[in-house]
Amino acid sequence: MSAVVNLMDVPVAVDEVLDEFFQATAPILESIHPSVIDKGQALRAFVMTGGKRIRPLFVYAGRQCAGDKITMSKTPDAEREALRVCAAIELIQACALVHDDILDRSDTRRGRPTVHRRFEALHRDRGWDGDARHFGDSAAILVGDLALAWADDLFHGALPTAVGAQPGPDRPVPFAATAVWSQMRTEVLAGQFLDVTNEASGDESVTAAEQVMTYKTAAYTVARPLELGATLGGADESLRAELHGIGIDLGIAFQLRDDLLGVFGDPAETGKPSGDDLVAGKRTALLAAGLAQADETGARTLRSGIGRPLADAEIAAVRAVLTESGAVAEMERQIARRRDSGLARIDALDCDEDARAGLRTLAHRITDRTS
């Protein structure tokens, strides 16, 4: 019998699964054509360097709530299935980020060049024909597509995983988990679409920002992973619904924290340039609160301080408006309210105290972070 291990060991175990997954898939690409290996390597480099494995942590936390112990011994089918689902969700995340970086025209991610910029550089280095920038975008679209397709293959056990097993149907995912997986992917893709549309249409409302937060982040990052883990553990409908509610609370707090870090974060800690969200023109809840609460001059500063390259002094001016208008304090209040609501609901969960403690730790980790 394997020893029960700590929730915080999950990221390392998932990294191992992902690493061995990329080792196992490299020959598949090579057999198609040696030059396709570039594509696999770009995806591997992206997935393996960075990422906090937040979604896998919530999958395991949800599974623990449903009564499954975390053992991380890789032989039993149930543990293998959970690790496979966690690795799959990290590939969805890779697709979301690689494509999002094209949409946002971001140059860096986690302190390194984004995938489209890497392929743009490769095109230049090799002195190839045509538009390097368009080549970078094209290659990155296809890298994201591969991540999305492979995510499903992993989820359904159709590709080799870290546990050294041949792909096979030895333990098909329960249909309830497949249904949550489906819902989660539709939600994140709809959330991204909403985000892009709100940015283009200049929708400054708090409601618009909230819908994006709910679907692009809260559901996808916390609520659905929790539910997914719970279904793997055989949770009933009422536990699943309660975990979903907790996940939305915590997920919105997570995104509000992210919005604050996107404007006020330290580049050395976040790995993103200073004021990155402003330059990208993101319609965040923070910005919506600033526009609603600032005076006319302040609102002008905010509107002229988004969606274009900014000098340090301009970033400082936007920060001042957001702070002085009370928008920052308002966001901190909302974060505390959502986090506390989540924590109260965690206390009331009908499950193991270990499982509740794990959830509490994650709740603090994602809402009090600085990176």
Add this chain to the structure above:
Amino acid sequence: MSAVVNLMDVPVAVDEVLDEFFQATAPILESIHPSVIDKGQALRAFVMTGGKRIRPLFVYAGRQCAGDKITMSKTPDAEREALRVCAAIELIQACALVHDDILDRSDTRRGRPTVHRRFEALHRDRGWDGDARHFGDSAAILVGDLALAWADDLFHGALPTAVGAQPGPDRPVPFAATAVWSQMRTEVLAGQFLDVTNEASGDESVTAAEQVMTYKTAAYTVARPLELGATLGGADESLRAELHGIGIDLGIAFQLRDDLLGVFGDPAETGKPSGDDLVAGKRTALLAAGLAQADETGARTLRSGIGRPLADAEIAAVRAVLTESGAVAEMERQIARRRDSGLARIDALDCDEDARAGLRTLAHRITDRTS
């Protein structure tokens, strides 16, 4: 007992499934946010207007080779499963085409504006902020992603289908089919990547063009759909392998015909502008043969006649070189050879004469076409 129907009724039945699928998924998007309906409608319009449903025809042909009759009565689980898989494959195709059109910067597809151009126009019409072109690309990337995610959901029965049933695991796809599905998606994405890389690196070799044809088209359009159908029908390994071989032969003949139509096709029949492949700079087998067989002046004409907008006289000059160098005749010989090889292998298949007759009809249809 339902009446056995003709293979040629498959496209209409698949269209029905797709149409009802889009009706059933619209409320899912609407529940996320009314503005996301635009995204679903763009995908629906794209999938429902045009497309020859070639891949579904091969899925059914393969299934028939494995002994399954085509009944199209939508109640039995086996028929429902086959229609669902066919609809799923058409969504993969939607993703491939929508993203390919961004990569190729195509303005039209099937005689209508491409998805990225539609969203670009919508951005302009509504007088939105920012770069309309970038918005068009962004929205189309997300539409393609949704198609790819939904394809998997449909394949695994996690979304409602045309047959009016609730999603459910009543008949999970056999694992052998899931494995072919996985292989097929990796191959088409690898083939697209190869294509983009060959275009950028200016690889003019016949080998490079052949690898792209094999993976981007032959495997994905014919060989894997045939195999997928065969696995649904419970075919053994040897029938599957033989169908795969036939599929590669026919699929390459199909692509060579497509290459000829891409340069010589009538826009009224193909729905694409005259000389479209030349303007897009596609590294086709036809071009490779032309470069290998033309004299120095001819080769110069070919190299200067790709990858940029072309006047009618320039297109005519390229056509003349391809014809006079013997490249066109060489392509016709290769098409005939591949088609005849496929037909001979079909004759030798150990299956129902009805199934063989169906395959023969499809073999002629895809290699002798004019659109």
